[in-house]
Amino acid sequence: MAITNKEISTKKALQIYKHLLLPRQIEERMLKLLRQNKISKWFSGIGQEAVGVGVTLSSKPEDYILPMHRNLGVFTTRGVPLYPLFCQLFGKADGFTGGRDRSFHFGIPEHNIIGMISHLAAMMPVADGLALAKKLKGEDAVAFSFCGDGATSEGDFHEALNLAAVWELPVVFIIENNGYGLSTPTSEQYACEKLSDRAKGYGMHGFHIDGNNVFEVMETVQKARTLALKGEPVMIEAQTFRMRGHEEASGTHYVPDILFENWADKDPILRVENFLKEEGIADKNDFDKITKEIDQSFKKDLEKALKAADPVFDEQKELSSVYSHEEPLVPKSSNGITYEKRFVDVIQSSLWQAFKEDNSFLIMGQDIAEYGGVFKITEGFFKEFGQERIRNTPIIESGALGAAMGLALEGFKPVVEMQFADFISCGFNQIVNNIAKTHYRWSPPLNITIRAPHGGGVGAGPYHSQSVEGWFMQIPGLKVVVPGTVEDAQNLLYSSLYDPNPVLFFEHKKLYRSLKADVSDKAQYQPLGKAKVRREGTDISVITYGMGVQWALSLAESYDKKGISLEIVDLRTLLPLDKETIRETVCNTGKVLLLQEPSLTMGPVSEISAIISEECFEWLDAPVMRCASLDMPIPHDKKLEDGFMANAKLEEMLNKLVEY
Numbered sequence: 001m002a003i004t005n006k007e008i009s010t011k012k013a014l015q016i017y018k019h020l021l022l023p024r025q026i027e028e029r030m031l032k033l034l035r036q037n038k039i040s041k042w043f044s045g046i047g048q049e050a051v052g053v054g055v056t057l058s059s060k061p062e063d064y065i066l067p068m069h070r071n072l073g074v075f076t077t078r079g080v081p082l083y084p085l086f087c088q089l090f091g092k093a094d095g096f097t098g099g100r101d102r103s104f105h106f107g108i109p110e111h112n113i114i115g116m117i118s119h120l121a122a123m124m125p126v127a128d129g130l131a132l133a134k135k136l137k138g139e140d141a142v143a144f145s146f147c148g149d150g151a152t153s154e155g156d157f158h159e160a161l162n163l164a165a166v167w168e169l170p171v172v173f174i175i176e177n178n179g180y181g182l183s184t185p186t187s188e189q190y191a192c193e194k195l196s197d198r199a200k201g202y203g204m205h206g207f208h209i210d211g212n213n214v215f216e217v218m219e220t221v222q223k224a225r226t227l228a229l230k231g232e233p234v235m236i237e238a239q240t241f242r243m244r245g246h247e248e249a250s251g252t253h254y255v256p257d258i259l260f261e262n263w264a265d266k267d268p269i270l271r272v273e274n275f276l277k278e279e280g281i282a283d284k285n286d287f288d289k290i291t292k293e294i295d296q297s298f299k300k301d302l303e304k305a306l307k308a309a310d311p312v313f314d315e316q317k318e319l320s321s322v323y324s325h326e327e328p329l330v331p332k333s334s335n336g337i338t339y340e341k342r343f344v345d346v347i348q349s350s351l352w353q354a355f356k357e358d359n360s361f362l363i364m365g366q367d368i369a370e371y372g373g374v375f376k377i378t379e380g381f382f383k384e385f386g387q388e389r390i391r392n393t394p395i396i397e398s399g400a401l402g403a404a405m406g407l408a409l410e411g412f413k414p415v416v417e418m419q420f421a422d423f424i425s426c427g428f429n430q431i432v433n434n435i436a437k438t439h440y441r442w443s444p445p446l447n448i449t450i451r452a453p454h455g456g457g458v459g460a461g462p463y464h465s466q467s468v469e470g471w472f473m474q475i476p477g478l479k480v481v482v483p484g485t486v487e488d489a490q491n492l493l494y495s496s497l498y499d500p501n502p503v504l505f506f507e508h509k510k511l512y513r514s515l516k517a518d519v520s521d522k523a524q525y526q527p528l529g530k531a532k533v534r535r536e537g538t539d540i541s542v543i544t545y546g547m548g549v550q551w552a553l554s555l556a557e558s559y560d561k562k563g564i565s566l567e568i569v570d571l572r573t574l575l576p577l578d579k580e581t582i583r584e585t586v587c588n589t590g591k592v593l594l595l596q597e598p599s600l601t602m603g604p605v606s607e608i609s610a611i612i613s614e615e616c617f618e619w620l621d622a623p624v625m626r627c628a629s630l631d632m633p634i635p636h637d638k639k640l641e642d643g644f645m646a647n648a649k650l651e652e653m654l655n656k657l658v659e660y
Contacts, residue, residue, distance in 0.1 A: 008215070010281050016214060017272050017282075018290060019053045023073040024269055025294050029302065030089070034248055038306065039090055043103065045070030047212070047243035050268035051176050053077050054217030055144055058225065064130045064143040066114045066123045069104055070176065070242070071146055078111050082298050086305035097442050099311030106442045107409075114409065115442075120151035122434055124160035124173065125399040129406020129414075131164070131171040135231075136362075136388055136412075142228045143171045143406075144221075150181030152195055156430075159399030161235065165203040166394060168231035172224045175235065176211060178242040183254040196237035204233045211238030212268045241266070322476045324445035328498040328525070331357045336521040344512035346490035347451075348377045350523040351415070354497045355385055358413065361497065362389040364400045365417030374419055375453060375512060397427035401450070405435050408446040413497065421454035421506060422466045435502045436477035445500035451493075455547055455597060456629075456645060457510040461636035467546070467598040467629075469506050473575050473607060479503040479528050480575040484549030486517035488532075488572055494523035503528070508547050515550065531578035533585065537567030540657055541585040543608060544595035545571040551647040552595060555654070564658055574604050582608060583616055590621035591657050597646055600628035622660040627653040 008016075027046055033039050045052065052073035059065060067074040075085055088095030088106060096106040107114040114130070116123055127145035134141040151157055152175060164171045175195050179186055192198065199206025205227055209220050217238060224234035241263035245252045252260075276282040282290075341349070355361045363378060369392040372379030382390045393400045397418065404414040418424045424431070431450070439446055456465035472480050479501055483489040489507065496503040534549060535556055542552045552568045559566050569585050571578065586592055592612060594605035609624045629646045642648060 013272075013276060013279070013281055014290075016053075016057065017269070017276060018294065019057060019073065019077050020049050020214060020269050020272060021290065021294050022076045022297070023049050023053070025291070026072060026076070026298060031248070033306075041103065041247055041249070043069035043247045044242070044244035045072055047263065047267060048176060048178060048240045049073045050214035050217050051174065051211045051238045051240060052146075054214045055146075055174055055221050058218045058221035059144060060141065060225075062112065062139065062141040063225075064112045064114060064127065064134075064141070066116070066127050066130075066143065066145040067104065068116050068146045068148060068176070070178075071104070074113065075104075078113060080108060080111055080113070082301040083305055086298075086302055087308050090305055090308070091310070092305060092308040093311045094305075094308050101441045109409070109444065117434055117437075119429055119433055121147055121154035121156035121160070122402065122429060124156055125163065125402025125430070126406040126409075126434070127171050127173075128160055128163050128167070128169055128399070129403035129408075130410060131169040131228075131406070132167060132403060133407050133410030133412055135170055137410075140229055141170065142225050143169075144174060145171060146174045146176060148181070149175060149177040149179070149186050149195065150184070150189060152198075153189060156398050156402065159394075159396045160402065161198075161202045161204065161233075162394055163396065163399045163403065164233040167391075169233055170228040170231065172221070172228050172234045172236065175237045176240055177237050178240050179259070180242060180246070180255070182246040182250065194237060196235060199235040202235070204235055206235045206237070208237045208239065211240035212263075212266045212271065214268055214272060322440045323479075324439055324500040326445055326500045328500055330498050330525040333522045333524070335524070338518050338520055340516055340518050341486060341490075342513055343486050343489050343508070343515040344375065344377065346486055346519060346523070347493055347507055348379075349521070350490050350494040350497070351377070352381070352384075353523050354494060355381070355389070359389075360411060361413045361415065362391060362407070363415040363417060364391045364393050364404065366393060366395055366419050368392060368417055373417060375509070378417070397423055398430050401427040401430035401435065401448075404448045404450075405430070405438070405446060408448050409443065413447045413449070415449045415451060415497065418450065418452040420464050421452035421468050422463050424450070424452055424468060428471075431472070431478070431502075431504070432475045436475045438477075439501070440477055446502050447498075447500050448502040449496050449499075450502070450504045452504060452506050453509045453512075454506045455508040455510055456634050456641055457547070459636060459638045459641060460509070462633040465509075465634045465641075467506075467596075469504070469546075469574055470596075470598050470602065470604040472504055473604055475575075477502065478575060479573065480506070481528060481573050482506045482508075482546040483572065484508075484511075484544070484546045484570050485534075486515055487519050488570075490519055490523045491526055492528070492572065495525050495528055498525055499528055506546065511547065511550070529573045529576040529578060531569055531571045531573070531581040533567065533581070534570045535566065535568040537565035537589065539565045539567075539589055540591045540593060540654065541567045541569060541589045542593050542595055542654075543569045543571065543582060543585065543605070545574065545604070547597050548595040548646070551650055555650065559654070566654075571608075577608070577611075579611060579615070582611060586612055586616040587619045590619055591660070592620070592622075592624045593653055593657050594624065594626045595646060595650065596626075596628045598629060599631045600626060601631050603628050622657055625653055625657050
């Protein structure tokens with residue numbers, strides 16, 4: 001298909017040509033540097049420049065763009081300074097991530113560019129969150145999210161498109177269909193004729209375009225932007241071709257030669273040159289002159305970046321950058337009237353208090369709006385705070401979590417309710433690879449709270465009773481909170497909501513309506529990460545958290561009668577751990593029982609056992625012992641479940657420690 005003249009001015013036509021040529025010239029230089037071992041890896045976008053450049057030229061500065069590996073043209077067309085960009089590509093200290101991540105795995109908030117991670121389609125739900133944020137703020141801005149043809153098979157792709165359509169978000173999804181995943185051709189990736197045909201199934205507009213025709217790209221994107229701003233999201237499939245391998249090391253031996261020959265004639269830069277010649281706008285001498293100008297335009301920044309300093313490892317600096325240490329702006333409140341409340345009541349009231357104080361809080365989840373959630377914690381919220389802040393989602397976990405990240409990047413404080421903690425596995429990638437790592441890599445703080453009802457003892461079986469908090473203890477960047485008292489359920493949830501970092505807040509289902517206490521009607525903020533001695537003792541330290549606190553407290557008086565004094569330490573927060581309180585209690589008693597509800601192997605207390613062995617060995621009068629549930633799935637039948645649970649052998653383990 002020939003490029004058509006849409007009454008483009010001479011000046012604009014030449015600008016478009018220069019925007020296409022700049023990333024091409026930079027790439028050709030990068031490939032030379034790769035062969036000289038001056039860069040370690042390169043994902044080439046040669047032949048695909050029209051998509052990234054065309055989208056960026058047709059977007060507005062206030063629009064978000066979420067590009068991929070082959071979208072260098074997005075960065076150059078948005079006017080990203082070349083020196084730090086080159087430093088980023090070379091892994092230098094002056095790059096946007098300072099060497100903490102490579103290539104295009106970064107964002108530049110001031111340019112409204114949000115970079116990718118290696119997990120394909122993971123940023124597409126983030127685009128939903130960014131688009132929702134702009135919609136809630138009443139701003140005329142759109143999120144443009146890129147993916148390749150291979151990523152369209154990922155779950156996040158489907159969740160993101162479905163959510164965008166259901167919520168009528170101002171978002172445009174750009175599929176760069178270049179014929180191959182890594183080496184797998186599209187014929188082995190999907191069975192439909194065109195990927196854009198899928199749009200109808202999601203209830204959105206779909207366009208299939210020539211991705212090597214920059215004018216067609218620009219015209220379609222302008223049309224898509226107008227539709228998206230009306231709440232009609234769009235999918236654009238841009239047919240293009242990858243003229244080099246997936247990355248340089250992979251080569252192109254799996255691609256038939258005839259494809260290279262056919263697509264060489266469709267090169268986007270060649271086609272614009274032909275257009276400019278046909279229109280009498282430029283000739284070969286003009287092209288040569290422009291090429292030299294482009295080469296000179298980035299030469300100085302490139303040479304400076306090549307000589308720039310490499311990152312220097314500073315352990316304290318790196319560790320301190322994992323979390324945000326900003327002091328949250330929490331409204332001052334004095335202690336109110338004291339009432340007897342249940343565990344479930346204070347979770348509801350803490351949420352209510354925060355939502356009344358700060359309009360940037362919103363909550364997403366399944367059945368949480370009019371229905372009030374399966375545990376009725378958000379009952380009444382929809383009527384009080386409205387549909388914009390109390391948002392039912394489709395049955396998705398990953399999509400909702402990714403959207404939360406986008407909202408947080410725009411300054412909102414999203415809360416995501418996992419209907420049951422067991423289902424958090426469906427959103428695992430978003431939590432551990434996107435939400436947890438992004439602040440360390442490049443982003444502002446991400447204030448995201450993930451509420452997860454967990455725990456057994458209610459006969460709910462192996463998929464509604466798991467205690468999965470230990471899965472996240474080894475993921476720096478997250479905070480993991482598990483309250484074991486009514487007061488902590490109230491104050492630690494409130495604190496989690498205001499903490500600038502992503503927090504996983506686990507709520508024990510059995511405690512919801514079985515545990516009561518007198519607490520203030522106002523939640524109080526307290527920094528996360530501090531354990532509490534629930535009961536002072538001299539003979540044995542029981543270190544635990546969550547339901548384990550109640551198990552231990554229920555036995556303490558009976559051991560007093562035996563002349564055995566139990567000290568009970570409630571960890572409260574599993575990440576970060578309060579090592580100082582752990583050391584103090586070991587020093588105080590010399591004997592330690594570690595109690596947890598999850599199965600024994602690789603559970604949370606195993607890490608605490610290692611800490612005690614390494615740092616407190618000289619104070620021990622007995623081996624550190626663990627009491628945990630059995631290494632098996634949690635069964636449904638109540639008698640079977642009782643036998644599975646850790647408290648079934650708590651007295652046995654305590655007695656063993658007493659007798660040592």
